[in-house]
Amino acid sequence: MNIDRRHSLQPSDRLVRGLGWLGIGLGLYQLLAPRSVTRALGVEGAEALVRTCGARGVATGFGALSVNPKPALWARSAGDILDLAALLALLADRDHPKRGNVKLALVGVGACAAGHLYCARDQTRRHAYQAGRTPDYSTRSGFPQGLERARGAAARSGGLPSRPAALPSPARSPGPRLQPTASYRRDTSGYAKGSDYDY
Amino acid sequence: MKALCWHGKNDIRYETVPDPRIEDPRDAIINVSSCAICGSDLHLFHHFIPAMESGDVVGHEFMGEVMEVGAETRDLKVGDRVVVPFTITCGDCEQCRRGNFSLCERSNRNKALADKVFGHAGAGLFGYSHLTGGYAGGQAEYVRVPFADNTHVKVPDSLTDEQVLFLGDIFPTGWQAAVQCDIEPTDTVVVWGAGPVGQFCVRSAVLLGAEQVVAIDNVPERLAMAEAGGAIALNFDEESVLARLQELTQGKGPEKCIDAVGLESHVPRSIDSVYDRFKQAMMLENDRAHVLREMIYVCRPGGILSIPGVYGGLIDKVPMGPLMNKGLTVRTGQTHVKRWTDELLSLIDDGQIDPSFVVTHSAGLEQGPDMYNTFRDKQDGCVKVVLKP
Numbered sequence: 001m002n003i004d005r006r007h008s009l010q011p012s013d014r015l016v017r018g019l020g021w022l023g024i025g026l027g028l029y030q031l032l033a034p035r036s037v038t039r040a041l042g043v044e045g046a047e048a049l050v051r052t053c054g055a056r057g058v059a060t061g062f063g064a065l066s067v068n069p070k071p072a073l074w075a076r077s078a079g080d081i082l083d084l085a086a087l088l089a090l091l092a093d094r095d096h097p098k099r100g101n102v103k104l105a106l107v108g109v110g111a112c113a114a115g116h117l118y119c120a121r122d123q124t125r126r127h128a129y130q131a132g133r134t135p136d137y138s139t140r141s142g143f144p145q146g147l148e149r150a151r152g153a154a155a156r157s158g159g160l161p162s163r164p165a166a167l168p169s170p171a172r173s174p175g176p177r178l179q180p181t182a183s184y185r186r187d188t189s190g191y192a193k194g195s196d197y198d199y
Numbered sequence: 200m201k202a203l204c205w206h207g208k209n210d211i212r213y214e215t216v217p218d219p220r221i222e223d224p225r226d227a228i229i230n231v232s233s234c235a236i237c238g239s240d241l242h243l244f245h246h247f248i249p250a251m252e253s254g255d256v257v258g259h260e261f262m263g264e265v266m267e268v269g270a271e272t273r274d275l276k277v278g279d280r281v282v283v284p285f286t287i288t289c290g291d292c293e294q295c296r297r298g299n300f301s302l303c304e305r306s307n308r309n310k311a312l313a314d315k316v317f318g319h320a321g322a323g324l325f326g327y328s329h330l331t332g333g334y335a336g337g338q339a340e341y342v343r344v345p346f347a348d349n350t351h352v353k354v355p356d357s358l359t360d361e362q363v364l365f366l367g368d369i370f371p372t373g374w375q376a377a378v379q380c381d382i383e384p385t386d387t388v389v390v391w392g393a394g395p396v397g398q399f400c401v402r403s404a405v406l407l408g409a410e411q412v413v414a415i416d417n418v419p420e421r422l423a424m425a426e427a428g429g430a431i432a433l434n435f436d437e438e439s440v441l442a443r444l445q446e447l448t449q450g451k452g453p454e455k456c457i458d459a460v461g462l463e464s465h466v467p468r469s470i471d472s473v474y475d476r477f478k479q480a481m482m483l484e485n486d487r488a489h490v491l492r493e494m495i496y497v498c499r500p501g502g503i504l505s506i507p508g509v510y511g512g513l514i515d516k517v518p519m520g521p522l523m524n525k526g527l528t529v530r531t532g533q534t535h536v537k538r539w540t541d542e543l544l545s546l547i548d549d550g551q552i553d554p555s556f557v558v559t560h561s562a563g564l565e566q567g568p569d570m571y572n573t574f575r576d577k578q579d580g581c582v583k584v585v586l587k588p
Contacts, residue, residue, distance in 0.1 A: 005212035006565055008568035126572075129576055131578045135215065141427045141429070147405070153406030154403075154406040
């Protein structure tokens with residue numbers, strides 16, 4: 001797929017947003033009017049299940065609108081498969097009173113599932129975290145004269161003379177004030193966590 | 200002119216916008232030669248910073264050549280090569296006279312709005328929401344620089360753009376974070392986040408003489424870069440932060456802790472990160488505070504927490520008890536860029552540090568929107584992106 005590098009959002013990103021809002025809208029409808037859904041599909045009495053599906057739709061819809069929509073899209077795709085399986089089970093009943101509505105729902109859920117699956121795969125491919133080559137930056141010290149010469153170089157050179165004189169302590173020179181001593185080293189070398197001499 | 204414009208969450212576009220013009224006699228217009236994407240630009244990209252408007256030109260790390268100056272601009276002339284600090288400073292107000300340039304009292308032209316949110320406003324910033332003045336940013340061909348006499352750093356032609364560009368933000372930000380730690384030769388300095396600012400925190404702590412510097416991240420190439428700069432790498436995906444820091448400090452904890460992550464900290468397997476993500480999604484808090492909590496927990500009593508990472512609003516579950524009882528000192532703030540630039544420019548000029556080490560990607564400005572994605576997703580080893588208009 002060609003990417004237009006002049007825009008950070010590609011068409012599939014916009015589709016993700018559309019699916020996110022659609023999921024929130026349908027989810028709210030299922031949460032607030034579950035009886036109309038069960039009546040249309042001929043499954044009266046399954047309002048609790050419809051409400052659960054609605055809550056799932058709202059949650060994954062918000063997830064699809066977030067900075068990282070990948071988990072929500074994959075979760076939604078899995079949910080779509082469950083929905084399709086449930087609808088197919090209804091369709092298997094040749095005497096089902098609302099077979100026409102169930103077929104319509106199958107088409108709708110199937111289209112949404114295809115959209116979610118396409119977006120989930122595209123997002124996973126394009127926005128894969130830490131994808132691509134892993135370069136070797138182990139020589140990028142940033143110290144042209146070497147790391148050892150850099151250690152303490154600014155403190156040795158007498159601190160930070162360019163600063164206004166009347167500044168409060170956070171900006172004062174961090175030059176040496178406490179030098180490590182032999183006794184300091186010796187005292188801490190015998191450290192044992194939890195001992196009486198746990199200094 | 201062409202510029203990168205913000206249009207909403209994850210939506211940056213390369214667009215044509217009106218050319219900037221001199222609006223005040225103290226202005227200058229800069230012809231941008233290089234600009235960069237900052238980690239804090241990602242907070243705008245993710246729309247965690249309020250008061251952005253569709254079409255705002257983004258970017259606050261930039262440099263170039265002076266193209267035009269206002270009638271009252273004295274220190275700059277056409278043709279000067281300058282780096283522009285991201286904090287706009289008048290140079291005359293009480294805070295500027297104290298050297299607190301990021302708290303300039305005059306440069307935020309939306310001060311009334313910012314006062315309502317923050318109590319008292321800080322300085323105006325380039326390309327960083329209308330809370331900080333609504334100034335057009337530097338990811339553009341040209342930029343208007345207000346208070347130009349004070350909002351610039353002249354740089355010599357002998358140094359490349361990549362060597363001096365970061366004087367405008369991330370180098371002094373890392374430096375200030377380390378200076379705020381009052382580093383002593385016995386200190387262990389721990390830096391959370393090995394992104395661009397974290398890299399400069401590491402090198403600043405090394406230059407200022409810390410006994411050992413630890414960098415915490417989970418991106419291997421960033422940790423390798425930090426290690427090259429003198430840090431001990433700690434990959435939080437592979438080992439316990441607490442256990443390793445205890446081991447490195449003989450069980451006492453590090454004296455100095457630097458948060459170079461800010462409001463989008465995330466550790467997938469930590470309960471508090473999941474909690475923060477949920478609350479953020481429900482708009483019950485703005486910022487995720489995992490790093491802050493961890494710093495407060497691991498820091499040695501009497502230690503210092505230095506916070507250069509950007510926070511935008513409200514955070515939740517901050518352990519004030521440990522913070523208070525351990526007598527920790529918290530130092531934070533936007534960077535007083537001009538306070539440090541003379542010093543840092545001389546370090547670069549003397550060959551003590553070469554900030555270009557951090558540049559991993561370079562592209563034309565027109566590829567900027569795509570580079571936001573690359574930088575955000577940390578793809579192809581991306582640590583720092585420089586754009587050439």
